[in-house]
Amino acid sequence: MKDFKMHSISTKVRWIVAILSINLITIILVDIWLNSDQKFDAKVINTAGKQRMLSQRTVLELHRLLLDEEGAYERLQAARSEFDRNFKQLSTATSEYKGFSNEEIEKTMMDVYAHWNRMGGLIDRYLQGDHNLFDLKTIYDDGDRTLVLMDQAVTQYEEYMMEKRIVAHRIQIFLALISFGVILYMARTTLGIQQNFDKFLEHSKSISGNENIDVHKGNELDIACAHIEYFLQNVEEAIQTATEAVEKTEAATAILIGSTPETEELLEQSEDMMIQVSEELHHTAQRLKKLKSNLETANAIRTA
Template identity: 25%
Template structure:
């Protein structure tokens, strides 16, 4: 047996599904957008590291060329690079930067960190040599060459790190787009499904209303056809149709009893007319008393038979009355239930 659904259940199910899906789309989109904002900050920090490596190398060149001992800008660039690298490795909630998102980026951060340690060591050695009063040109030249060499390697690996963060962010953006398109398609299908369900409900209700109007306008109540509903109809429609069909069945039974009683009455009336005619014929034509008596006896039998038929008709009329009383009571009960 096919399990039917209530109209209210269908509407609640569709509404709950719509609310859940829309809420999920909004919540997921907001979350992913927040993640994109954090990714943008992370990419900005990683991109700034490239600039800082160049800034450090430039300051080393200027200090060596001018023979100055002003390391302020150099120290600031080194501190900023170290701080940025620490944020990328360990996260910083104040800057809204998340932890390392992938193992690939984590590995690259370790490589950059090792290169930075070597590069920073050369920078510190450069400062020591510049601050010393000793004439150590060979050592200074060696340190400067090491700084320039390591700077290029560090820059390339920082570029690679930035590319990884950018790719991760782009993949997430593509995921957001795919998710939004998929959610849009699901919403469209859900709206289409909702429309189909509403049209189905409307069709069933229209069929019921059409039959009800036909029943009200019908002048002939004999042999009323029952209301037919499909098994896919809603339970409310099926329940109402069953009630109406029960009512129609009782009306048809009452009409059937009435027609049968009417036929019996017509037969009895016809018999009585025949009996009357026979009496007139017998009295006028028969002179022999014995023959009259014989015919009277025959007529008496006919009267008895007619009387029995009248009794049967009376019983059927009484049954009809009982059925009509039951029908009236059922209608009153149905009315009281609705009230």
């Protein structure tokens, strides 16, 4: 039963250490992921924010081009090229940004793509000399619509990033609560071990029959070992006395063996009882020696 209890305690300790270690590692990994994800989120939102500005710059540079402002054409084409590059980053399936999206964002980006493509085709036709006022109005309208959609996409990106952070923080809180519960359980288990050890110490004092044994080191294991050692000395003395009694009984038996059958039977019973007592004392001494050895080993590990 004691071996089973010791095995149970060691198993509990292993499980406690394992759970706390896993929780701590998971919390650290989630924290690392949050920090890394936050940096990447900032890049995505920054890129989406640029798209709002580029959609307006495209319309603005087209208007300046109509006024024959110098460099307007180059700025117009540069804004369109940058918008296309950024859009590929945000929408292409192979892009690293694609993992930072959901169905809602993808739907908005498809609407952006439709308006941007139509606006781009009209701009190209206008630049080729087809100065249609209706096309020009459509370009302005699509530019405004693209701005609204990109503003909506930025908001959706921010909400999506916040949802991920909330989930991660909830995981951390959940793991922290588990760790707190495990720590409380560990404290309770430790208290139980201490109480059982105190009972064992008191029992070792009671079996030794001597409360005033001098122990220099003074910790609980040393005190228990000292009392058990004192009790072992008493047991060894009892074994020696029993052995001597058996020897005397054998000598008396040899003298009285020829007396009467009744006397012979009583002497044999007495001899058997003495031998049995001697064997039981011997087994008890062996078990106590083993217990003392285990306690000394535990004490050595504790003080190492």
